[in-house]
Amino acid sequence: MTALLSLRDVRKAYRGDAAPFALEVPRFELAEGEALALAGPSGSGKSTLLMMLALAAPPDAGGFVFAGTDIMRLWRGARRDALAALRARRIGVVPQTGGLLSYLTAEANIALTQRIAGRRDAARLRMLAEELGIAAQLGRRPAELSVGQRQRVAIARALAHRPALVLADEPTASVHPELADAVLALLRRECAASGAALLVATHDPDRAARAGYPVLACATHAPDASGVARSVFDRPPLAEAA
Numbered sequence: 001m002t003a004l005l006s007l008r009d010v011r012k013a014y015r016g017d018a019a020p021f022a023l024e025v026p027r028f029e030l031a032e033g034e035a036l037a038l039a040g041p042s043g044s045g046k047s048t049l050l051m052m053l054a055l056a057a058p059p060d061a062g063g064f065v066f067a068g069t070d071i072m073r074l075w076r077g078a079r080r081d082a083l084a085a086l087r088a089r090r091i092g093v094v095p096q097t098g099g100l101l102s103y104l105t106a107e108a109n110i111a112l113t114q115r116i117a118g119r120r121d122a123a124r125l126r127m128l129a130e131e132l133g134i135a136a137q138l139g140r141r142p143a144e145l146s147v148g149q150r151q152r153v154a155i156a157r158a159l160a161h162r163p164a165l166v167l168a169d170e171p172t173a174s175v176h177p178e179l180a181d182a183v184l185a186l187l188r189r190e191c192a193a194s195g196a197a198l199l200v201a202t203h204d205p206d207r208a209a210r211a212g213y214p215v216l217a218c219a220t221h222a223p224d225a226s227g228v229a230r231s232v233f234d235r236p237p238l239a240e241a242a
């Protein structure tokens with residue numbers, strides 16, 4: 001298996017007066033096309049890890065390679081243009097609540113990632129809409145869609161530009177429990193069909209496991225003598241795990 005992304009000894013800390021927090025990732029690899037759920041309680045750093053993987057926030061320290069690119073070098077060089085271009089072309093994001101633009105139709109929302117990536121593909125958009133059961137809703141605005149339909153539009157948008165990596169932060173948080181299983185299964189199926197690696201943050205590891213995801217749970221540590229609470233996500237390298 002080829003690693004799509006690899007983190008080594010990554011650390012990110014927030015030094016707020018109230019509750020200092022540090023996320024530590026000694027080892028983390030994700031293979032091309034692999035699906036994985038990141039599990040941990042609220043405040044354990046799942047979103048922080050996803051933001052770093054989305055190239056939206058820099059780690060404080062460590063090594064980070066994505067799609068053959070040394071991401072730490074880009075952050076050190078303040079290469080925000082290169083980071084944004086890589087994100088636009090190779091990464092898709094499914095936010096908790098869909099994150100759709102209210103003034104655009106479902107179709108235009110889905111087409112956004114293709115436009116930004118410079119990869120327009122009407123046939124792929126149509127195919128995804130059909131796969132996800134929202135073809136009849138393409139002309140509607142988000143307010144005219146059910147919560148479940150909005151989430152499907154968000155999934156289509158995250159995949160429309162053929163990203164190598166899809167990041168979903170609690171994608172089932174705003175949907176009915178019955179729908180949550182379906183959304184997780186759909187995400188996994190569509191990413192597998194597209195060959196995209198998938199990382200889903202969740203506080204519900206049982207639901208993720210039921211939907212067929214391997215689960216990486218974080219270890220949480222109460223504040224130490226200096227008052228810093230720590231969370232650790234550690235995943236052995238792919239070669240060792242195989």
Ligand SMILES: Nc1ncnc2c1ncn2[C@@H]1O[C@H](COP(=O)(O)OP(=O)(O)OP(=O)(O)O)[C@@H](O)[C@H]1O
Nearest residue numbers: 014016021040041042043044045046047048049203
């Ligand atoms: N910008 C920030 N400044 C200071 N502290 C922050 C910031 N962002 C997050 N934190 C803190 O970092 C810790 C981890 O937050 P994070 O959002 O990554 O957790 P999470 O596991 O995604 O939580 P949830 O499941 O509730 O979304 C929390 O203690 C949070 O308060």
